[in-house]
Amino acid sequence: MENLKIEGSHGAFFVPFVDFNSNSGRCELSGESYLENTSEFYDKLLEWLENYMENIRKPIYFNIKLTYFNTSSSRAILDILNLLKAYEDDGGQIRVNWYYEEDDLDMEEEIEDYIFDTDLDINKKAF
Template sequence: MSELKDLIIDNKDKRFFTPSVYFSARTGICELKGESFLENTKEFYAPLIEWLKRYTTEVKKPIAFIIKLTYYNTSTSRSLLEMFNILKEYQDNGGEVIVNWHYDESDVDMKEDIEDYMIDTGLKINLIPFKPEELEE
């Protein structure tokens, strides 16, 4: 089987509603940022889910999952759940997992939703509040 490659979807042209993805097989740092209001959510997230499955079964090194999503829709939230479940399973089997979720400090709705993911999956997610201007590039 071929070696797991980095998964990069750099949304430089700012396609509508599409997040950027930087998953590094070498460092185990996986970043998901931007907005996710995709219509073909499953199609977009399938390679990410597949990548995580391979990382957690083939590479088996520590993983830092970093989320900087400003907005995500309901169908995205299902794909996020699927990814968290993979990470939780990896952790339960001895994998080293850190999840950091950066959220706008004024966004109480998102904070509540992140807490619900923790209740749902049993995965510890570090809540990292930021001021909106800090994410501007």
């Protein structure tokens, strides 16, 4: 299975950096997310994860380090977290770390809201 790598970019829209590794199960989503076509972008990530969950079935270490995302990205992120939760419920092993800037209370609240929504054990890591 191939890795998924997307170099983030900063222009009229913000494309987050994506590095999903099928050998190690390490997945990173970082930078800023404000896209022209949000679902088209996140569908690629969801597809990759579904494929991994079906065919590789090894642990997933999911690391999020987003400093900004708009509301339409926030829906897509919820889809990803729900998928990870479903994998866990299905016997898959996952670990989710979410890194945020220490004084960014809005981001900390967002993470708490995701924990509430998904019932996922997200490790909040302030830096």
